[in-house]
Amino acid sequence: xxxxxxxxxxxxxxxxxxxxxxxxxxxxxxxxxxxxxxxxxxxxxxxxxxxxxxxxxxxxxxxxxxxxxxxxxxxxxxxxxxxxxxxxxxxxxxxxxxxxxxxxxxxxxxxxxxxxxxxxxxxxxxxxxxxxxxxxxxxxxxxxxxxxxxxxxxxxxxxxxxxxxxxxxxxxxxxxxxxxxxxxxxxxxxxxxxxxxxxxxxxxxxxxxxxxxxxxxxxxxxxxxxxxxxxxxxxxxxxxxxxxxxxxxxxxxxxxxxxxxxxxxxxxxxxxxxxxxxxxxxxxxxxxxxxxxxxxxxxxxxxxxxxxxxxxxxxxxxxxxxxxxxxxxxxxxxxxxxxxxxxxxxxxxxxxxxxxxxxxxxxxxxxxxxxxxxxxxxxxxxxxxxxxxxxxxxxxxxxxxxxxxxxxxxx
Numbered sequence: 001x002x003x004x005x006x007x008x009x010x011x012x013x014x015x016x017x018x019x020x021x022x023x024x025x026x027x028x029x030x031x032x033x034x035x036x037x038x039x040x041x042x043x044x045x046x047x048x049x050x051x052x053x054x055x056x057x058x059x060x061x062x063x064x065x066x067x068x069x070x071x072x073x074x075x076x077x078x079x080x081x082x083x084x085x086x087x088x089x090x091x092x093x094x095x096x097x098x099x100x101x102x103x104x105x106x107x108x109x110x111x112x113x114x115x116x117x118x119x120x121x122x123x124x125x126x127x128x129x130x131x132x133x134x135x136x137x138x139x140x141x142x143x144x145x146x147x148x149x150x151x152x153x154x155x156x157x158x159x160x161x162x163x164x165x166x167x168x169x170x171x172x173x174x175x176x177x178x179x180x181x182x183x184x185x186x187x188x189x190x191x192x193x194x195x196x197x198x199x200x201x202x203x204x205x206x207x208x209x210x211x212x213x214x215x216x217x218x219x220x221x222x223x224x225x226x227x228x229x230x231x232x233x234x235x236x237x238x239x240x241x242x243x244x245x246x247x248x249x250x251x252x253x254x255x256x257x258x259x260x261x262x263x264x265x266x267x268x269x270x271x272x273x274x275x276x277x278x279x280x281x282x283x284x285x286x287x288x289x290x291x292x293x294x295x296x297x298x299x300x301x302x303x304x305x306x307x308x309x310x311x312x313x314x315x316x317x318x319x320x321x322x323x324x325x326x327x328x329x330x331x332x333x334x335x336x337x338x339x340x341x342x343x344x345x346x347x348x349x350x351x352x353x354x355x356x357x358x359x360x361x362x363x364x365x366x367x368x369x370x371x372x373x374x375x376x377x378x379x380x381x382x383x384x385x386x387x388x389x390x391x392x393x394x395x396x397x398x399x400x401x402x403x404x405x406x407x408x409x410x411x
Contacts, residue, residue, distance in 0.1 A: 004010045019115040019193065020156035024054045027099050031082070031089045039091070043073040043080075053154035054100055056112030056247025058240055065107035065289045069308055076100060099270065102260075106289035106306050110251035117193040117246055119154040120214070122183070124175050126198045131172050135162025142200055142235060149239035155246070158192050165189065175199075178208055180217050180224075187214035194307040198238070205238055207344070209245075260307035263404040266324075267300035274411050275301060281321050287314040304402070315405055325408040 027049045029042045047070055047313065048061045060066060079094030090251050104111050123134040123143055134140040136159035143159070150157045160166045170186040175197055194208040195217070209225040210217050225245070229237035264282075278301070282288055285311040295302040307314050318324050357364045 021114050022053075022116050022156060023153045024114055024154055025050055025095045025100060025392060026093070027053075027095075028083075028090050028092045031091050031244070032302075033089065038071075042091040043077060043093065044070040045089065047073050047076055047095060049152065050095050050100055051103070053152065054111060055104055055109045056154075056243060056251045057109060058153070058243075060107075060109050063107045063109060064221075065308070066103065066109070068287075068289070069103050074306060075309065076103065103289075103308070106251060106308065108290075110247070110253045112154070112247045112251040116154065116156055116250070117211075118158055119194045119196045119209075119242070120158045120160070120190045120192040121196045121198060121199045122160065122170065122175050122187075122188050123200065124172055126202075133160070133162070133166075133170065133172060133175070135160055135166070137162065145235035146198075146239060149236045150243075153239055153243035155239060155243045158190055160190070180210070180221065183210070184217035185215050187217075190214070196242070203232065203234055204228070205234045207238055209242065257266040260310070261402055262305050262307060262311045263294060263302055264305050264314075264318070264407060265300055265302045265401045265404060266409045267298075267327075268408045269299055269301045269409060274409065277301075277411060278323075278409055281323075282318070285317045287317050302404075311403060311405070318407060320403075323409055323411045325410065327406045327408045329404070329406050 027046045029049070030044045031042050032038050035041055048066075051060045051066055052058055061070070076095050076099045077093060078096045079092075081092045083090045084090060101111060123140070123146070124131055125134055125140065125142060134143045147157065149410065160170065166186070171182060173184040174186075174200055178197065183195060183197060193213060195214055196207060197210075198205060198207045206228045207226070209227075210222070211225060212220070212222050216222075227238065227241055229235075229241075230380075231237070266278060269278065279291060282305070284289055287307055289306040289308045291306070292304040293301070294304045305314060315326075319326060
């Protein structure tokens with residue numbers, strides 16, 4: 001029992017990790033009813049938000065593969081509804097997690113997992129030489145901007161509630177001065193992974209990130225991360241820097257096979273110009289995520305095509321290229337072994353006639369010599385051919401087990 005008690009006490013003393021699971025795939029967009037194709041634009045904006053949040057990369061929407069996907073949102077969207085907020089109509093969307101992750105893989109973008117560090121935010125705002133802490137329920141425009149920016153990047157934030165314990169435990173002077181011990185003591189009641197102290201003077205922000213749990217700030221302190229931002233978008237700048245910091249630590253690029261891929265064989269490709277022209281035309285197709293050269297043999301080039309759509313849609317798009325046509329699959333190679341032919345011995349009563357028949361035609365037999373010919377003097381007609389000894393060729397690499405489409409190319 002004594003050992004069990006010590007074990008329980010040890011487990012209770014371990015810090016609790018407060019990683020928060022972020023909902024990456026749900027979003028909502030205000031519908032601009034004055035815009036042409038407003039629904040399509042809203043769906044594209046929703047997918048763009050999800051891609052940025054899931055990748056941890058604010059520039060992810062400019063990726064060429066993602067740009068193609070923004071025009072084909074239906075294969076990523078699995079839920080949509082409409083709601084009224086104030087005077088605006090809002091589109092609420094849910095996107096398929098596996099399909100979004102597959103798109104990130106095709107675009108070679110990182111994936112920032114849903115379990116992310118939760119930051120406790122102490123925001124101190126100065127106005128007319130008066131400083132105040134913005135609590136969770138505060139009506140602060142800056143706090144609202146910070147929350148919106150954090151939601152867009154998928155960065156979890158926790159705001160102090162501003163109850164009696166917070167008001168008596170957190171001193172504005174300690175927060176403004178960056179004194180780690182009182183900040184640690186005031187923050188320990190919140191189970192977060194890091195503590196962020198923000199000091200705002202007008203449109204200028206200075207911030208300090210203690211990237212560790214509050215109780216560790218004293219027992220095992222780390223050097224804090226400092227930064228500053230200014231201007232109308234200062235809150236967004238700060239959140240972007242913090243999000244980039246955590247995404248760089250935790251995001252990974254998944255080097256996996258595309259969930260949709262096909263082999264496409266083109267011939268005749270009779271030179272470098274034809275090859276590069278074909279490659280460029282294929283990469284422009286909205287159904288194509290990326291291309292890999294699998295094989296070049298003679299005048300035939302085989303690509304592995306990573307798809308954003310179905311195989312049928314890719315084939316239809318490829319055939320709309322002026323120089324591309326469809327051709328039949330080549331016949332399967334003859335792989336069956338040639339049957340061995342064994343010469344049959346002559347029977348005892350066999351006789352040599354004056355004529356022999358070759359391929360149905362009568363051919364005069366050669367005159368026989370005076371001496372009889374024994375069977376041992378006859379050279380067999382069917383003899384094994386002599387094969388020059390040569391080193392064995394390297395086996396040809398196997399192609400992926402993917403369907404193959406055959407096209408002609410006439411440039």
